[in-house]
Amino acid sequence: MSSQTAGARWRDPAMWMAAPAVIFMLAVFVYPFIHGLILSFQPLEGGMLSNYIKFFSTDNLWMTIGVTLKLALPATLINILIAVPVAYRLRHKTPYQKIATTILVIPITLGTVLIAEGMLTYFGPKGWFAQILQTLHVYEGAIRLTHNYAGVVISLVISGFPFAFLLILSYITGIDPVLPRAAATLGANPFNQFRYVIFPLILPGLAMAFCLSFVQAFSVFPSAVLLGSPAGATRVISIAAYEAAFENYDYSMASAVAMIMGAVQLGVVVIVLGLRNLFYRGPVTGGKG
Secondary structure, three states, X not given: OXXXXXXXXXXXXXXXXXXXXXXXXXXXXXXXXXXXXXXXXXXXXXXXOHHXXXXXXXXXXXXXHHHHHHXXXXXXXXXXXXXXXXXXXXXXOOHHHHHHHHHHHOHHHHOHHHHHHHXXXXXXXXXXXXXXXXXXXXXXXXXXXXXXXHHHHHHHHHHXXXXXXXXXXXXXXXXXXXXXXXXXXXXXXXXXXXXXXXXXXXXXXXXXXXXXXXXXXXXXXXXXXXXXXXXXXXXXXXXXXXXXHHOOOXXXXXXXXXXXXXXXXXXXHHHHHHHHHHHOOOOOOOOOO
C-alpha cells in the first residue's frame, strides 16, 4: 500500500464518521467481553478452570441452562408463530394498519418491570382475570399464572412479541407485491401465495428474528424474579450470575457464568442459522427494486 493511498484513507470523511461507532463498540462491548473472559479464568480458589468445573459440577448452577432454555425457546416460538400471520395481515399500508401496529408495539415501551407489575395485578391469584373467570363460573379452582413457569413465559411473550412483530413486518413489507399478484394470476389462492411465494422469501428473516428474539428472551432476569420462582422452577442462568456477583461477591465466578451464558446463546444461534442454510439457499428477500 502506497503512502498516498494510506493518506487518502485517513482523509476519507466516511472513516472519521465511523470512528465514534467503532470506539463505542470497543468501549461498551469488546473491552467488557475480553475483561470478563480473562476474569473468568482467575478464580478465587483453584486453577484456571475452577469456575467452569464448579459450574458444571454443581446442580443448582448447571441446571439453570436447561431452565433458561425451557423458558426462552417456547416464548420465542410463540412470538414468531403469532407475529407471522399478524404481520402478513398488516403488510399493506392502510389507516387501520398504523393504528393496529401502534397498539401492538406499545408493550415494547413499558419495560419488563412495568409488565410484571401489571401481570401481578391482572393475573395474580386475586387479580381481575381470576375474579372474572370465577364470577362467570368458567373456572372454580385456584388460578395461578404468576410466581411460576407460566407467568414468566407469558411475560416473555408480552415483552418480546412487539420486537418479533416489527422484525417480521419489515421483511414481509420488503417483498415486491408484484410476486404474489403474479402467483394469483396463475391460480394460486391466498394460502398458496403465502406458502410458495411469501414464506420462502421471509424464511431467512424468520431465522434472524428467531435468533434476536431468543437472545432477548434468554437474558430474562426481572420476569424470572418478579413473576417466577427464582429459587426453584424459574432459577435462570442470569440469576446464578447475579448471585455470584452481588451476593457472594465472586466476580470471577460471575464472569464465568456470563461466558457460559453467551456460549449457549451463540450455540443456539449457530444451530438456527445452520438449519436456515440447510433448508433454504435462495435470496434473502424479494426486494422491491
